[in-house]
Amino acid sequence: MKRNILLICDFDNTLYDWVSYFVSSFYKMVDEAVLILECDREYLLDDLRKIHRRYSDSEHPFALLETEAVKARFPGLSRQQQAAALDRAFHAFNKTRKETLTLYPGVADTLACFQRSGVRIVGHTEAKYLAVTDRLRRLDLNQYFERIYCRERSTSSHPAQGAAADLTSGNEVVELAHHQSKPSAEVLLEICEREGHSPENAVYVGDSLIKDILMANRAGVRSVWAKYGLKAPAGAYDQLVRVSHWRDEDIEREQAIREGAGAIAPDVTLEHGFSELKQILLI
Template sequence: MPSQLLVCDLDNTLYDWVDYFVPAFYAMVDRATEILGCDKADLLVDLRKVHQKHHDTEHPFALLETEIVSNHFPDFSLEQKAAHLDSAFHSFNSVRKTHLQLYDGVLDTLNALQSENVTLVAHTEGKLYSVLGRLRQLNILDRFNSIYCRERAQGGIKTEAESEEWLKKFPEVNIKELPPEDRKPNAQVLLDICDLEGFSPSDAVYVGDSIGKDIYMAQNAGVFSAWAKYGNNVNSEKYRALVAVSHWTTEDIDRESAVKAAATGTVPDLVLENSFAEILPCLKRRNSA
């Protein structure tokens, strides 16, 4: 029987989210600018407004909700707009395929954890469609017993029936959508995950790249915390490009500041300096204890 639970953050823990998303997003913007004949800076401002409206920088098909697109295609349905901008979305997907890669050693580590009968669970603040799309492309969906993510984005070109049909493509994993209030670093969310997976907090390990969200949450839940320090090595130029279109409002920034302040002095139980693989010796020691 599995003796340990590993709850794993995804973005910047298993892969570099900024490194893949920013080039893909801006490739889409460049192609859309050509199609629409608009100013790129204006389109970026429009996209940020849509992201802020949905509190999500990865909002699906955000381009279709921009004022520039609405003015360019005033009488078109969302499906018609999507058809005219298809090559822009293709640009995003094409660049994503080349840039979205697991960190070195992640796949071998996940396989080793499975062989050790460790129950693997993903916990992320990414929304449903984006999370499943990434994990499917990375071919690691079946490594997780469950996936806990933010609830699916509203709107877009999928009807509710189409959304449910799309989800049937993922029968191999238990998916739990969390409401907006169940956000990191709410320790109760992690306690609920442990309970739902059938483990006590003392038999769980949480690994993530954020001290203020992941590590602080784990420690408040009485869960062993492993900080993916390597996940903080983010390209500064790409990060600035991300900030320019991010969903962060003044309220979001204030919340982040409050989270950081609350987590001041938090020290992880384990630091993963260079790779996800550094979690293995720790789990083996805990299993033999």
């Protein structure tokens, strides 16, 4: 049984189905907001995409409150009053999130098994601070991670002052600057150095070939592709792109990275689920 291993885990679409959860929850909120605001649905989606692009974040907290549609419908109201007027829309998001945000089968048991076996586990994600710490708390994942590396938090505040409390439950969270992004090998090497492990004794598991696997390969870290994380309901990805912060130049840059990298081959592929990782680490 291997012990002196650093397991670095991506979160979204590796430990849980982020695309399905976020798209379904977001569009439930939008449909309810359209009724409250009495506005065109496509207009509101365009409005939200502008906010997401402004902050380079498709999960910008309470983006709905910064749209022109809300300002036009509720002129003169404070941010907190606007939030109260849109309570049904935010409730729709929260209700759907409770129904759809769940761990992939075997994730909790596998992480617990690694922990008992002496494998050190840290998380690395390009989600921002509040989004990732909230999900870890909801999914009861904090207990498995010694440290979490994520993007720096948004400057936007919760509409109710003091409501956005620290959600890390004791985990140390390292917020990475915007330029410290995947697939930079440097950021992964920095994580290994901080954790006191050589790249050769580290394993990175993630769902994205172009971001996770390419980064791990470049850093000399063993790469594990969570291929099962690519599955999503029909149409969900198109709905995500419709409101995403991705700009044309972002897509072009990613395409250039892909073309420059050539064939991206993981060291190991997890076809069906996260628990397959046991066969790799616990031998």
